[in-house]
Amino acid sequence: MCGTHLLHLLSLLAELSSPLPTIAIFAKATCFNPIPPDDNTSFSGSFQTQAKDDTSLGKKKLELELSFPQEEFHFEGGSLRVWRRDVITFPDKQLDVSEIIFQEDGLLLPQYADADGISYVLQGTGKLGVVSLSESGLPQSSIRRVEQGDVLAIPKGAVFWWYNDGYGEHRIFCASDTSGGVNSGLYHQFTLAGARMDRFGGLLHGFGVEVLADAWNVDEDIVTRLLESQNGTTIVKSPRRIRLPDPRGIGVHSSHGGIEVKQTNFKISEFRYNLNREYPDLYVKRGGWKKGADESNLPVLRKVGMSALRVGLEPNAVEAPLYFSNANQIVYIIRGNGRIEVASNDGESILDKYVGAGTILAIPKFTPSIKVAGDGGLSFLTFLTSSRPLPSYLIGRNSFYEGIPTQVMAEAFDVDESTLLEVQEKRKVDELYSFLRQRHRCLQSRMSTALLQAEIMYIFAC
Structure with a gap:
């Protein structure tokens, strides 16, 4: 040939x-x-x-x-195509590969995962927020605009959310190393909000309402409202456009002893390269x-x-x-x-x-x-x-x-x-x-x- x-x-x-x-x-x-x-x-x-x-x-x-993906999931704000477990198994690595498609105003709910991940923006623009631990052990957050050609890296355990504030579809290709996860070969997301569902439900539903009320020091009806108001999961569609500040004017914020510290902007680009x-x-x-x-x-x-x-x-x-x-x-x-x-x-x-x-x-x-x-x-x-x-x-x-x-x-x-x-x-x-x-x-x-x-x-x- x-x-x-x-x-x-x-x-x-x-x-x-x-x-x-x-x-x-x-x-x-x-x-x-x-x-x-x-x-x-x-x-x-x-x-x-x-x-x-x-x-x-x-x-x-x-x-x-x-082949086509092993699994496809459709949500109100987008869809998820997944190649899982034994689909891509190397001798020393087990990878979960997926493609996320956001519709306009689609929001990937805040979550963290048990696998290190890398993503590439195939189409459209959006905003990505990441909350990770600083070297001192304190949480630090950043928001930046993402666009076609961006490579984004999110370590396991870091909390992130993704929002399509553009017009048209926003497509992301992702790969995650599940070798060191909860059970090797499967990608596990831990969603901080969302409806109760068998596979993609919000993790807070696993706690008792009274326990959460005591932890937050609020009434139980407020906790119930937080848990039951959202009917969607994983990728929801915002009924109104979410107005986020311009990432170019935002630093990375952390707090210690009640004092908020604004760090330099270089941290924002640490997760992104075009x-x-x-x-x-x-x-x-x-x-x-x-x-x-x-x-x-x-x-x-x-x-x-x-x-x-x-x-x-x-x-x-x-x-x-x-x-x-x-x-x-x-x-x-x-x-x-x-x-x-x-x-x-x-x-x-x-x-x-x-x-x-x-x-x-x-x-x-x-x-x-x-x-x-x-x-x-x-x-x-x-x-x-x-x-x-x-x-x-x-x-x-x-x-x-x-x-x-x-x-x-x-x-x-x-x-x-x-x-x-x-x-x-x-x-x-x-x-x-x-x-x-x-x-x-x-x-x-x-x-x-x-x-x-x-x-x-x-x-x-x-």
């Missing part, structure tokens, strides 16, 4: 990179046309990382499949761009233990094959279409799928993958289970091939050194360098093939 042949060829040429340090590699595939899904690539199958007896990966062979407004970490003309949020630019991710990466591929571009040695990946296709291939340690194909907007994939650590954009380009988000992920490319200056002598590589590929050196001699020192023009086969359908001309582009650090 097109991606497989390209991967093999790129591996052959990997160690011939320029002595300049490569940041990343993209490839331009001028005739790529991804195969549309058939019965074997539909979204109707279960989505899970399963293991079957095999000689690969410690006698276990991973299967990555795509991947759209900031300059990309990498840009390749005709190739694409990438931008990440990790513990270096969003410090709270160190506590959450996760990070996020946005990649935008131009039409028919290819991201160089890579793997992460310290992080599993949750890949969400935001827009466009293309093809994703995942290989096992014994050279077998684990996944070879046509993907489109809304597709979600789980790729375990150490497992290499390659992503090829279709004619409309490919934009995707990756959540990683490390706050400082370590990518390893299979080609380029940072590839491990670079540390292997040419003589060894020639023997490894069973080719003469002149074949490798011929390509090396054609290189030029250029910030954007095209070193390969080679025709490959490009599978247009299950029954026909076409020629593919690939153009590999490097970006070098100055």
Whole structure:
């Protein structure tokens, strides 16, 4: 197949990179046309990382499949789509993945969770409030506006609420690490308000009215009114627009001994980092761009233990094959279409799928993958289970091939050194360098093939 042949060829040429340090590699595939899904690539199958007896990966062979969410919940102010428990189970992590859709004036009721979480704003604007403990152990609160492209990190135990004060839907994609929760594999929310319900009810309903009245030092009828007035749960719809102060003028507040202290505004941005407004970490003309949020630019991710990466591929571009040695990946296709291939340690194909907007994939650590954009380009988000992920490319200056002598590589590929050196001699020192023009086969359908001309582009650090 097109991606497989390209991967093999790129591996052959990997160690011939320029002595300049490569940041990343993209490839331009001028005739790529991804195969549309058939019965074997539909979204109707279960989505899970399963293991079957095999000689690969410690006698276990991973299967990555795509599907719709396991569960969908509809509330007055929005909806929740959830992939739960064994849906995304890595050897060392159990993740709960969800998508929240707010309607206008939809309010996610104040709550905390037993899992560290990371979110990405797919659509719309809103306001997010977070109440967490400061280093002194006192609660501190912050409110900030969130918009498309924002990465937000909320540690477990922190109280948060979310409100759609914009016009139109407000969509959020989320992932939470449930490994250290109440029971691993299940996400538990503890809602501070809301109606009594079996699954999403407000936690205060678990206490006696008289006990709460004594704790608050109020009459029992007031407590009853607090508990019974709200008929909704999880995401309610406000009958009137909630007027919140401008987050740009708000500090983080905490109190001690009855004295309120207003802290500096930098705390507000600690939970938020925008991947759209900031300059990309990498840009390749005709190739694409990438931008990440990790513990270096969003410090709270160190506590959450996760990070996020946005990649935008131009039409028919290819991201160089890579793997992460310290992080599993949750890949969400935001827009466009293309093809994703995942290989096992014994050279077998684990996944070879046509993907489109809304597709979600789980790729375990150490497992290499390659992503090829279709004619409309490919934009995707990756959540990683490390706050400082370590990518390893299979080609380029940072590839491990670079540390292997040419003589060894020639023997490894069973080719003469002149074949490798011929390509090396054609290189030029250029910030954007095209070193390969080679025709490959490009599978247009299950029954026909076409020629593919690939153009590999490097970006070098100055």
